[in-house]
Amino acid sequence: MLTRKRIEALAEVSTLPLSSRKIISALSNDATTVYDYEELISHDQALASKVVSTANSAFYHTHRGIAVNSIDQAILVLGLDAIRNIALGISIFKIFPVPYEALKQMWAHAYRVALASGFLASKIDQSDKEVAFLAGLLHDIGRIVLLTVGKEGELSRFPGSKGREIIPAEQEVFSCSHMEAGYWFLKGLSLPEEVILPVLYHHEFPEKAEHPLITAPVYIAEGLLGGYPGDEAADGAWSERAKALAAEYAIGQEVLDECLAILAMDNEFIRAFFEY
Ligand SMILES: [Fe+2]
Numbered sequence: 001m002l003t004r005k006r007i008e009a010l011a012e013v014s015t016l017p018l019s020s021r022k023i024i025s026a027l028s029n030d031a032t033t034v035y036d037y038e039e040l041i042s043h044d045q046a047l048a049s050k051v052v053s054t055a056n057s058a059f060y061h062t063h064r065g066i067a068v069n070s071i072d073q074a075i076l077v078l079g080l081d082a083i084r085n086i087a088l089g090i091s092i093f094k095i096f097p098v099p100y101e102a103l104k105q106m107w108a109h110a111y112r113v114a115l116a117s118g119f120l121a122s123k124i125d126q127s128d129k130e131v132a133f134l135a136g137l138l139h140d141i142g143r144i145v146l147l148t149v150g151k152e153g154e155l156s157r158f159p160g161s162k163g164r165e166i167i168p169a170e171q172e173v174f175s176c177s178h179m180e181a182g183y184w185f186l187k188g189l190s191l192p193e194e195v196i197l198p199v200l201y202h203h204e205f206p207e208k209a210e211h212p213l214i215t216a217p218v219y220i221a222e223g224l225l226g227g228y229p230g231d232e233a234a235d236g237a238w239s240e241r242a243k244a245l246a247a248e249y250a251i252g253q254e255v256l257d258e259c260l261a262i263l264a265m266d267n268e269f270i271r272a273f274f275e276y
């Protein structure tokens, strides 16, 4: 319970850095216009380069041959919803200082799961690939939240576990999982349930899930990337549940293979994404 209180305090608007606060509240507001987006994003150099970089990724950039090199072009190519969700996801990451090299690995993992979630959602009728992308990008934010709220004594007890082993380790040290930590934190930022429930469910998919058209692709994506070569921060595993869900949404092996092929093409972007 103590951890939950600390996490909720972390999400309190008054404690956020001013730049993140401005962007998160503007991007969460439906009345924000296309001009506001351009203005907001162009004023933040790091954010602008990431948005432009994403527009050029193999996942988004279907018009091969024309490089996107400005925010207004990126809005044209990707659409406003995509830009909004990319910028919002990146701004939430920016709340956290990056004290460890290992966090870069975690970000690269988050970006891969985001691309895979968006791709799988694009294959599911009535799903929304932009929302799935944002949920995928934020799926492991709880790991960073736990590192941030953890007190020094707790962190030194935190083992350098890998893969799914991190979940029991988190339970032992913090009495909660990174799925709960992420969910509480994002709820504190007032993000909608369709974005934050996939965060809560991404390792344990309930029998009857709400927002299944978003939660399912994020869960499948996390499983698919479980053993992804070079992903040092992968914490998922391909499970019977992931297989069954993929079958339920008619995601066959060829779609999974295509998803992995796109990720391989995007490797360079993924590596560079958080370097700016
Ligand atoms: Fe996770």
Ligand SMILES: [Fe+2]
Pocket (backbone or CB within 6 Å): 109, 113, 139, 140, 222, 233, 234, 235, 236
């Ligand atoms: Fe993950």
